[in-house]
Amino acid sequence: MSELEPETPTDFEELDRALPVAQAPVVVASPDIEEPSISAVAPATVFVPQAPTPGATGTRIIVFANQKGGVAKTTTTLNLGVAFKEMGYHVLLIDLDPQGNLTMSQGLNPDTIETSMFDVLVRKIPISDVIERREVDLAVASIDLAGAELALAALIGRERSLEKALVEVRDRYDFILIDTPPSLGLLTINAFVAATGVIVPVQCEYLALRGLVQLENTLTMVRENLNPRVGIEGIVPTMYDGRTLHAREAVEILEENFGDLVYRTRIRKTVRYAEAPVKGSSVLGYDPTGAAAEAYRELAKEVLHGAQASEHA
Ligand SMILES: Nc1ncnc2c1ncn2[C@@H]1O[C@H](COP(=O)(O)OP(=O)(O)O)[C@@H](O)[C@H]1O
Ligand SMILES: [Mg+2]
Numbered sequence: 001m002s003e004l005e006p007e008t009p010t011d012f013e014e015l016d017r018a019l020p021v022a023q024a025p026v027v028v029a030s031p032d033i034e035e036p037s038i039s040a041v042a043p044a045t046v047f048v049p050q051a052p053t054p055g056a057t058g059t060r061i062i063v064f065a066n067q068k069g070g071v072a073k074t075t076t077t078l079n080l081g082v083a084f085k086e087m088g089y090h091v092l093l094i095d096l097d098p099q100g101n102l103t104m105s106q107g108l109n110p111d112t113i114e115t116s117m118f119d120v121l122v123r124k125i126p127i128s129d130v131i132e133r134r135e136v137d138l139a140v141a142s143i144d145l146a147g148a149e150l151a152l153a154a155l156i157g158r159e160r161s162l163e164k165a166l167v168e169v170r171d172r173y174d175f176i177l178i179d180t181p182p183s184l185g186l187l188t189i190n191a192f193v194a195a196t197g198v199i200v201p202v203q204c205e206y207l208a209l210r211g212l213v214q215l216e217n218t219l220t221m222v223r224e225n226l227n228p229r230v231g232i233e234g235i236v237p238t239m240y241d242g243r244t245l246h247a248r249e250a251v252e253i254l255e256e257n258f259g260d261l262v263y264r265t266r267i268r269k270t271v272r273y274a275e276a277p278v279k280g281s282s283v284l285g286y287d288p289t290g291a292a293a294e295a296y297r298e299l300a301k302e303v304l305h306g307a308q309a310s311e312h313a
Contacts, residue, residue: 063191069182072238074101077179082282083300089174095141097181106134107280116142121161122151162190197233204247240266265299
C-alpha cells in the first residue's frame with residue numbers, strides 16, 4: 001500500500017514552476033548545422049534507469065511517447081501489445097490520445113463511444129468500465145478526451161489520475177502499454193507518473209532526433225517531482241528505409257547519442273502498417289507471417305529481455 005502513496009503529496013505547484021523550464025525550446029549551438037545539436041547535450045542529460053523496473057506488483061507499465069506526431073507511437077503500442085499477447089502475456093492497451101487512433105485501429109469509432117478514458121481521468125469512473133476486449137484489452141479514447149487537459153488542470157491530484165485509476169486493474173496484466181498524444185501536456189504527464197518506463201519511437205531522419213532533449217527534460221521534471229523511477233527504457237527506430245543513406249546515418253546518430261538505449265530491431269518502412277488499422281487489426285493479425293509482424297515480435301523479445309537482464313543483475 002505504501003508504494004501507492006505519493007512520495008511528495010502536494011508537489012503540483014512545484015511541477016508548475018518546473019514545467020515551463022522543461023518545455024523551453026532547446027538552444028542549439030549553431031543555426032545552420034545539418035545534424036541535430038543533440039550530440040552536444042544528450043549523453044549528459046539522459047537518465048539511464050538501472051534497467052526497466054516492474055511496478056510494485058510486477059506489472060510493467062510502458063508509455064510510448066514522442067511529442068512529434070506520425071513517428072509510429074500508436075502503431076508500436078498496438079503491435080508490441082499483440083506480440084506480447086502472442087507470447088502468452090496479459091496485455092492492456094490504453095488510448096490516451098484524443099485523436100483515438102489506437103481505438104480506431106481496433107475497429108472502434110471514438111466519435112460514438114460514450115464512456116472513455118476521459119471519464120476515467122476526470123469523472124473517476126472505474127477503468128474496467130471502458131475496457132473493450134479486442135485483439136488485446138483496450139481502454140478506449142473518445143472525442144471527449146480533447147477536453148481532458150483542461151478539465152484535469154482544475155483537479156487536485158491531476159498528475160496522478162491515471163496512476164490511481166490503474167490500481168484497480170494492474171494485477172490482472174503483465175503489460176500495460178499507454179499510447180500518448182503528440183504533446184507533453186497533462187495527459188502525457190499522467191502517463192509518465194503511472195509508468196515503470198518509457199519507450200520512444202523515433203522516425204529515422206535527422207530532425208526527428210531533436211525533440212528527444214525536450215522529452216528527456218520533461219522526464220527529469222517528472223522524476224524529481226512525481227515518479228522517481230521513470231526514465232527512457234528504450235528507443236525504437238521506426239519507418240527505417242535501409243536503402244537510403246539518410247536513414248542509416250540517422251540511426252548512427254541515435255546510437256552515438258543514446259548507445260544501448262537504441263533497440264537493435266529496426267521497424268522498416270512498409271505500407272502494411274497503414275493497411276492493417278483500416279481492417280481494424282494489428283499487423284500481426286492482418287499479415288501474421290509477414291516481415292512487418294516479425295519485426296514487432298523481435299522488438300517484443302528485446303523489450304522483454306531488457307527486464308529479464310535486470311532481474312538477474
Ligand atoms: N514502419 C512504418 N512504415 C510505414 N508507415 C508506418 C510505419 N509505422 C507507422 N506507419 C504509418 O504512419 C502513420 C503514423 O503512424 P502512427 O503510429 O499513427 O504515429 P503516431 O502515433 O506517432 O502519430 C500511420 O498512418 C501509420 O500507419
Ligand atoms: Mg498516435
